[in-house]
Amino acid sequence: MSGENAPVPDSQSAFGDRFEVVTSQPLAEFSTYGGDAYTVNDKEKSGGEYYALVHNPTVPVRNEIYKSLTGKPIANLVCPVDRGLMNLVFDGRKRQRLVTIFSRPSGGALMDNSGNLNPRITASHLRQNVTLSVLKSITSLHKRGFVHRSIMPTNIYFASPNSDEVVLGECYSMPPGYMQPFAMEALPLALADPTSRGAGDASADYFQMGAALQALYFGEQLWNGRDRGSTLMARVNQGSFWALSGGREVPGALGALIRGVMADEVDERWGAEEVLDWFEGVGKPKRTTMRTWAMSRPTTFKGVAVVDRRLLADAFARDPKEAAAFLKSIDFSSWVQLSFRDEVLSERLENMINVKPDSGFGGVRADDYKMVARVCMFLHPHGPVNYKGYSFYLDGLSSMIAEAFSRDDREAISAIVEVMDIKFLQTLNDICDPHSKVIDQQIPYLRKFIEHASSKQLGRGMERVLYEMNSILPCLSQRFSNVWIGSIIQLMRALERIAIIGATRNILLDRHLAAFCATHGTDLEREFNALATAQHNPSKFNSLSMDFFGILQKRCNMEPLPHLTGKLVDGLSSAVKELKNKKRRERVQGLLEKGKKGGDITKLTSEVNMVRAQVEDAREFAQARTLIARLERERTKLSRKISPSDPDAQLKGMKGARLVAFVSGLLISFLTFF
Amino acid sequence: MAKKNKAPLVRKRRQRQEVSAFGPLFFTGLAAVGFISWQVAVLVAFGLVPTIVLAFTGKGSNKSLRLQCVTFANLSGVIAFIPQVWSRPSQLEAIMTDPINLVMMWGSASIGYMLIYVGPIVATHILQGMAQDKIKQIAQQRQTLVEAWGPDVLGDKEQEPAPNHIRLKKS
Numbered sequence: 001m002s003g004e005n006a007p008v009p010d011s012q013s014a015f016g017d018r019f020e021v022v023t024s025q026p027l028a029e030f031s032t033y034g035g036d037a038y039t040v041n042d043k044e045k046s047g048g049e050y051y052a053l054v055h056n057p058t059v060p061v062r063n064e065i066y067k068s069l070t071g072k073p074i075a076n077l078v079c080p081v082d083r084g085l086m087n088l089v090f091d092g093r094k095r096q097r098l099v100t101i102f103s104r105p106s107g108g109a110l111m112d113n114s115g116n117l118n119p120r121i122t123a124s125h126l127r128q129n130v131t132l133s134v135l136k137s138i139t140s141l142h143k144r145g146f147v148h149r150s151i152m153p154t155n156i157y158f159a160s161p162n163s164d165e166v167v168l169g170e171c172y173s174m175p176p177g178y179m180q181p182f183a184m185e186a187l188p189l190a191l192a193d194p195t196s197r198g199a200g201d202a203s204a205d206y207f208q209m210g211a212a213l214q215a216l217y218f219g220e221q222l223w224n225g226r227d228r229g230s231t232l233m234a235r236v237n238q239g240s241f242w243a244l245s246g247g248r249e250v251p252g253a254l255g256a257l258i259r260g261v262m263a264d265e266v267d268e269r270w271g272a273e274e275v276l277d278w279f280e281g282v283g284k285p286k287r288t289t290m291r292t293w294a295m296s297r298p299t300t301f302k303g304v305a306v307v308d309r310r311l312l313a314d315a316f317a318r319d320p321k322e323a324a325a326f327l328k329s330i331d332f333s334s335w336v337q338l339s340f341r342d343e344v345l346s347e348r349l350e351n352m353i354n355v356k357p358d359s360g361f362g363g364v365r366a367d368d369y370k371m372v373a374r375v376c377m378f379l380h381p382h383g384p385v386n387y388k389g390y391s392f393y394l395d396g397l398s399s400m401i402a403e404a405f406s407r408d409d410r411e412a413i414s415a416i417v418e419v420m421d422i423k424f425l426q427t428l429n430d431i432c433d434p435h436s437k438v439i440d441q442q443i444p445y446l447r448k449f450i451e452h453a454s455s456k457q458l459g460r461g462m463e464r465v466l467y468e469m470n471s472i473l474p475c476l477s478q479r480f481s482n483v484w485i486g487s488i489i490q491l492m493r494a495l496e497r498i499a500i501i502g503a504t505r506n507i508l509l510d511r512h513l514a515a516f517c518a519t520h521g522t523d524l525e526r527e528f529n530a531l532a533t534a535q536h537n538p539s540k541f542n543s544l545s546m547d548f549f550g551i552l553q554k555r556c557n558m559e560p561l562p563h564l565t566g567k568l569v570d571g572l573s574s575a576v577k578e579l580k581n582k583k584r585r586e587r588v589q590g591l592l593e594k595g596k597k598g599g600d601i602t603k604l605t606s607e608v609n610m611v612r613a614q615v616e617d618a619r620e621f622a623q624a625r626t627l628i629a630r631l632e633r634e635r636t637k638l639s640r641k642i643s644p645s646d647p648d649a650q651l652k653g654m655k656g657a658r659l660v661a662f663v664s665g666l667l668i669s670f671l672t673f674f
Numbered sequence: 675m676a677k678k679n680k681a682p683l684v685r686k687r688r689q690r691q692e693v694s695a696f697g698p699l700f701f702t703g704l705a706a707v708g709f710i711s712w713q714v715a716v717l718v719a720f721g722l723v724p725t726i727v728l729a730f731t732g733k734g735s736n737k738s739l740r741l742q743c744v745t746f747a748n749l750s751g752v753i754a755f756i757p758q759v760w761s762r763p764s765q766l767e768a769i770m771t772d773p774i775n776l777v778m779m780w781g782s783a784s785i786g787y788m789l790i791y792v793g794p795i796v797a798t799h800i801l802q803g804m805a806q807d808k809i810k811q812i813a814q815q816r817q818t819l820v821e822a823w824g825p826d827v828l829g830d831k832e833q834e835p836a837p838n839h840i841r842l843k844k845s
Contacts, residue, residue, distance in 0.1 A: 580823045624823050628816060635812045638805040644794040647735070649801055653794030654739040660793075661746035661786055668750045672757060 004502035006483045006494040008087050008094045015084025018044050019101060021052045023088055029109045029154070030078075030102070034059040034173030040101060050081060051104040053173055054088060054097045057484065058406030060399060060470040065172045066100070068144050077137040078102050078157070078170040085484050096483040098474070105167045107158020110216055117219040120158065126216055127254050130156065132279065133166035134209050139272045141171075142202045149176035149200055151208035152184060153215045175399035176200060181223035183231055183244055184211045187264045191232075191314055191391055192384035196400035198393030203269045207240070210261035214241070217250055217258070236293070236308050240264050253278065293380075296341040301326055313379035316372055317386030324368035327355050327375060352430050353378050370424055374431060381432035385439075388415040394425075394442035398469035405466055405476055413462050420446065420453040420465075458508070458535070459528035463515035471519065477512035488520050489556045492549070492564070499563035505571050508545050509535065521552060539575035543610035546572060550605035560599030569596045575610060580621040588613055696729050696741055713763040714756055720770055721752030724783035743793075744786035751782025 022039040030037030030051050040052035055061060066080050073079035083100040110118050110130065121130075134156065138148050148171045155169030177197035182190050186207035189197045215222045222244045234243035241262040250258050257278050260270035270278070298305040299312055302322055306312045316323035332355035336345045353374045356367075369388045376386040384391040390412060392400050397416065404412040419425070425446065429439040452464040467473060475485035479498065485491045495507065508514055508531055518524050527548050534540040546568045553561065569592045576592065579585040588608055595604035642649055700722075708715030719726075725748045729741055755775060759766050769775050819827055 580826060582822055582824065621823060621827065624819050624827050625829065628819055628827055628829070631812045631816050635809055635816075638809050638812070642798050642802050642805065644798045646794075646798070649798045650736060650794045651739075652801065653792075653797035654736050654743060654790060655793075656797060657786075657789035657793030658739055658743040658746065660789055661743045661750070665746040665750040665753070669753050672754050 004479065004498050006480050006485075007497045007501060008096045008482050009493070009497065012087055013085050015082065015099075016086040018042065019050075019052065019082075019086070019099070021054065021086060021088055021099060023054075023090060027051050028113055029157075030104070030169070032150070032170075032173045033179045034061060035100075042101075048081075049104040049106055050101050053100045053102060053170075055100065055173060057097075057474050058402055058476065059174050059178070060402050060473045061098075061100075062146075062172050062175065063472045065146055068146070069172065073103075074137055074140040076133040076165070076167050077140070078105060078167055080170065080172055085486075085490075094482070098484050098486070100173065102170055105157035105159045107160050107163065109154050110156045110158070110166070111153035111219075111221070113154055115221040115224065117216065118158065120164075121216060121219075123217065123252075123254060125164065126213055127257075129164045130166050130216065131209075131213065131257065131275070134168050134212075135272065135275055137168040138202075138205045138209065142205070142272070146171075147176055147200055147202060148205050149197075149208065150174070150178075150180065151205060151212050152180070153212045153221075156212065156216075175396070177204070177396075178399055180208075182228050183223035183226060183235075183240075184208055186266075186269075187235060187240060187310075188380075188382045188384075189393070190235075191310070191317075191380075192393050192396060193391050193400065195403040196384075196390075196392035196396035198396035201266075203266050203271065206261040206269055206271060206275070210258045211240070211244060213254070214244055214250065214258050214262070217254065218245065218248065232314060233311065235264070236311055253281075295339040297339055299335075299339060309379045310383065313376040313383055313386065314391075316376050316379070317384075317391050318389065320369050320372045320386070320389055323372045323375070327371065328357055328368075331357075349378075349431065352427050366418070369418075373419075373424075374427060377428050377431045381435035382438075385419065385428060387419050390415055394439060394446060397446075401462065401466050402470055402473060405463075417453050417462060420450045422447065422450055457528070458511065458532040459514040459518035459524065461511060461515065463511045464518055467516050467519035475512055475516040477510050477516070479507070479510065479513070485516070488517065488552055489558060491516065491520075492552060492556065492558055492561060495549075496561045496564045499561075499567040505567070506538075506541070506545075508541075508548060517548075517552070521555065524548075524551070527551065539572075539578050540611065540614065542568070542571040543575050543614060546601060546610060547605050550601040553600070554602040561601065562597070562599030565599045565601050565604060566596050568601065569593075569604075572610060575614065579613065579617045580624075581617055584613060584617055696738075696745070700726070700729070711760060711763065713759050713766045717755060717759045717766060717770065718752055721755070721779040722748050724748055724780055740790050743790050744783055747786025747789065748779070748783040750785075751779045754778070 020041040020043060022041065025039035027037040027039060030053065032053070033056070035053040035055040038052050038054060040050050042048060042050060066083065069077070069079040070081065079102065081101045081103055083098060085096055086099045087094055087096050088099075089095075107120075108118055110121055112118075134151065138151070141148055148168065150171045151168065157167050157169065159165040159167050175195075176199045177185060177189060177194075179194045180197070182194070185197065186200070186204040189200050189204055192198070211222070231243060237243075238247075239262075241259050244262075249255060257270070257275065260274060260278070263269040293309045294307050295309060295312070298307045300306075301312065301315050302319065304315070306315060316326075332353070333345060333350055336343070336350075353371075355371055355375065373385060373387045376383065384393050384396075388411075390400075401413070401416060403409075404416070422443070425439060425443055429443060432439060449465045449468055452460045452468065453462055455461050455464075466476075472486070474480070475491060477485075480491075480494060483490075483494050485494055491513070498507075508517075514528060514531075518528055527544070531541065531544050531548065534544050549564065549568060552558075572592060576585060576589050579588060588610070591608045592604070595607060598604070644650070644653065704715050704719055707718060722745070725741070725745045728744050732741060755769055755778075758769060
């Protein structure tokens, strides 16, 4: 298999001709996990202030937000203006990347990445301008059905150096909540891994707004330098507001606002209405309570006495092996009765959780991880799914899979495959059903991916799930590390460029490429099934590859691809040589050579049906061999010496003799009587 | 324990006798002729003695063919005398006792025997010639196939048995 990387196209796109990204001038304040920001010059229109975000191919963008915001921008939000593919040079290496142009706020971030507060920030600023601007932007987003989930002090900017107007940074370049600090996420969402927190809801934005205001008020990066375990403990025990502030009060109206929006219970958290009331001064200070998640008696796990169910679920999730051993060592139903006196553990629920006592064989079985996941779901029904040390919301699986593939983390991918089991998900849903509908809502969506997940077949498997879930994601094949492949047409053109510099043999065996084609091309299942069965038959595989590319070229109405055609024809040389029939071989070779120059794979495959030719050739060859064998047998039979004593010779000789005797008898009779 | 040698159970198939219609036909024909002229019937019965002997003593394969051949040859020798006996029945005895006539009648049967002997030899030569022609045709067909499909069509050469002198002896 060739490992040639697709070269970057020679010419710049129209988008690339219009915008000039100055890669030597990075803008760290606008960079996100989804891409790096750079200064950009618009060659066509002057006057607008923009920055360019060069996207990271492994982080899926929120395409629906792009479509919505480019059509109708939201005030007080950094909105995308345009996007396109562009050839850029990084470290002397040319690459093709997706670049999005954003309107650029020029007043600087309210807090820079080092934690320095913008000197223009004051408490009154926070109270009047920042809160109102952020509120405007997120409510506008919520009205359109989106959430921001990247509200950080470093992602809020002054619109201009002289203006007090504040704008919220963009939220399109990465999934919701992607890689946000643990402290800056609302509690149930924060428990999930940073790559898989899911969309959340509007209240999560309000929490982030409160956390950002708190950080700006104290002028500190409140999320920095805290370990997850102690922060979680503090947040659960004291509430997020106090945990983040470290026990410091925010006095006055601003404090009331921050406490209101940072309430850990979603029911108690302030929304747009309460914040507006607060602006108008009519809102009554709302005391936030802490819903009890406490168990009746503490459970000692790994030497720590835990009282809160969420903490225990999280502790189990962090160390599933220990958790499995612990659960197997206790009498689960008695433990539940003693620890959760207010709850009745029905027999049905106990059967669903299905905690099996230690069978004495030791070690953690595959099913034990599922058992821990079920218990975690029982302990914290609003929390994420916890499996094999990974915590995720099901709607955050898409970004989690993308991140796992970007690191080629096979362990995480296999864990996701194991989770994508409809029976297991249904059990988790049944366990959390009375309290949360999150899993129930996701199961129908996941069902269509589950059939692909565990498949080893070409064009399926987790690669297929990756592209099905993240339809905007480019093809992550190593061959395309220099280019951005977002569609079948771009893929075919990239293959044409690969064909110029090297071989394209067996390219369809690349699982990423196959899955990408299967996702973006419709009704290709049959072709992939055929390719999968021919994997170990190179000549048939090459023939089917040519048919496959012919179909793609036809469907996309593409221009001739002479180099790719040439390579495909070269790949068929062994198949042609394997044709036994001389006339057929010469005819096929002639047609291939003729079609090679044209670059029209579709036409070539219609003229030369290589697969059929191979089948016909094999069948006729078998017939010819049978005929040869028969002729050989006959020749051997005829070659032996015939003697007069042979039964055949005897029979035929005597029949001849009888005929002679009869004729002579007739002759004599004739002569005698007439 | 003494082993009891059991003879293999071979079901003996009774050799099917070649059924000949010669006897019934002969005697029916003879009776019909005898009804018209008993002298002619006697002449025919006397003249066909070699055939009758063969009919009752003949064994082996192709018995029927041999009998037919001898019968036709024998009849050729007898037919020549039938008009004489038919027109002059009194000469029956003279004809039957004349040694030359006897040689003619019974000798014709020996010509039948001779034909039986020569027939297979001639047939052998003819069949051999035909086989040679057929072999030429087969070689042509084979050559055509090899030209169209290449030497692979002849099969795996390695699977062909090695010549006797290099074949490993079985221990």
